[in-house]
Structures are given as C-alpha cells and as structure tokens.
Amino acid sequence: MSPSELEKYLHDHIPISKAMEVGVVQVQPEAVILSAPLAPNINHRDTVFGGSASAVAILAAWSLLHTRLSGEGIASRLVIQRNTMSYELPIDGTFTAEAAIANTEAWEQFLRMLKRRGKARITITSVLNFGGKVAGRFEGEFVALGATVAQPIIPPDVAR
Template sequence: MTPSALQSYLHDHIPLSKAMEVSVVSIADDAVVLSAPLGPNINHRETVFGGSASAVAILACWSLLHLRLTAAGLESRVVIQRNEMDYLAPISGAFTARSYFEVGANWDGFVKMLGRKGRARISIGAVLEFEGHEAGRLTGEFVALGAGL
C-alpha cells in the first residue's frame, strides 16, 4: 500500500483522521509516520489538544499493524486494548507520530496465535515529534481479531 492509499483509507474509514487533517508521511515494514497540523487540533492554549496528540499516535500504531496484517494476507480487525500516553512537551505547530513495534514484540508468535486462537495481542509504540524534538510517547496493546470474530 502506498502512503496516499493509506491516507485515503484512514480518511474514508476513520472520519476523525480527516477532520484532524492527518496525512501519511511514510510507511515501512517496521514504522508508519503520520503528521497533523495545529489548526484542527488546537486547544485553548494554542497548542495541540492532548486528545488529538494521543489520537494521531494511536492511528500511527493502528496503521502499522493494519498494514503488516494486510501484507501478510491475514484478514482481521485491529482494535486497541489499552494505552499509556506521556506528554513530554507542548506542541505548538504541525507534528508527527512515528509508530514502531515495542522491544520484545514477537511478530511470528503474534501471527501464530492469531491463526490458532483467532485473536492475538502485540505491543506497539509511537513517538510524537515537534520541531525535531520528542514531544510525547505512547505505548499500547493492540489486538487483532480473526475474520470470524
């Protein structure tokens, strides 16, 4: 899938991503980078609303897992089970979220469990960056549910 195809998919299937003006910067087997502008995500302090920052980070993680499963031909639904967000610095402009598989995430074990049980869980994280500096960090547990669930 190309970045523009993923962006269209997100805007069509997750309308909040369109309202937030999320764009796909890059995709790879081990990372997805999304960006969002300040305007539609602004709070009363003229910085990015915390919920918007968290949503973009979750979208980056969700996208990474969705793309990996699609590339592997594994039809499933991806949901977030839990997450923790650390806000490290205010964001007063356009920002990015780069997702990655957490250290210890076992892709092969995840795929095997999905095949055996019809559901599997994996840890994915994201780093928010603003003007070249880390502004936030998300860690999350994402679950893939097989086609029958």
C-alpha cells in the same frame, strides 16, 4: 500499501483522521509515520490538544498493524485494549507520530497466535515528534480478532 492508499483508507474508514487533517508521511514494514497540523487540533493554549496528540499516536500504531497484516494477507478486526500516553513538550505546529513494534520477536509470536487461534495481542509504541524533539510517547496494547488468511485464487483450468 502506499502512503496515499493508507491516507485514503484512514479518511474513508476513520472519519476523525480526516477532520484532524492527518497525513501519511511514510509506510514501511518497520514503521509508519503520520503527521497532523496544529489548526484542526488546537486547544485553548494555542497548542495541540492532548486528545488529538493521543489520537494521532493511536492512529499511527493502528496503521502499522493494519499495513503489516495486510501485507501478510491477513484480514482481521484491530482494536485497542489499553494504552498509556506521556506528554513531554507542548506542540504548537505540525507534528508527527512514528509507530514501531517494540520487539520483533513479539511480531512473530503475534502472527503465530493470530493464525492459530484467530485472536492475538501485541504492544505497539508511537513517538510524537515536534521541532526535532520528542514531544510525547505512546504505548498501546492492540488485539486482532477474527483473522482470516487470504487464499490464493487458482484459475479453474489449473485447479483440475
């Protein structure tokens, strides 16, 4: 999935991402990076509202799972079950959230469980960056529900 495809998906299916002017900087199997400007996410102190920072961190983590599962041909409902967010520095401009899977073994276990039981959970981390410094850290537990694996389409003349 390209950055522009993911951005369109987010804006079409998660409307708050459009209102927050979330952009997709990078989509890779190992990481997704989102960005957001200050103006639509500002608080009374002229810095990024904590809820906006948290929302972008969650969106980055969710997007990483969404793109990885799509790449595996697996459709499922992704929901966040719990999370923690720490704020380390004020943000007074455009910032990014970079999501990664904390443990690559966990991804393989997550996939096995999802394929076997149709439900699995995994922990994803996101780091908020601003001005070359870490401004916040997110850790969230996500659950994938109702997984279906896409079946290859076999043309009728080959299926016989």
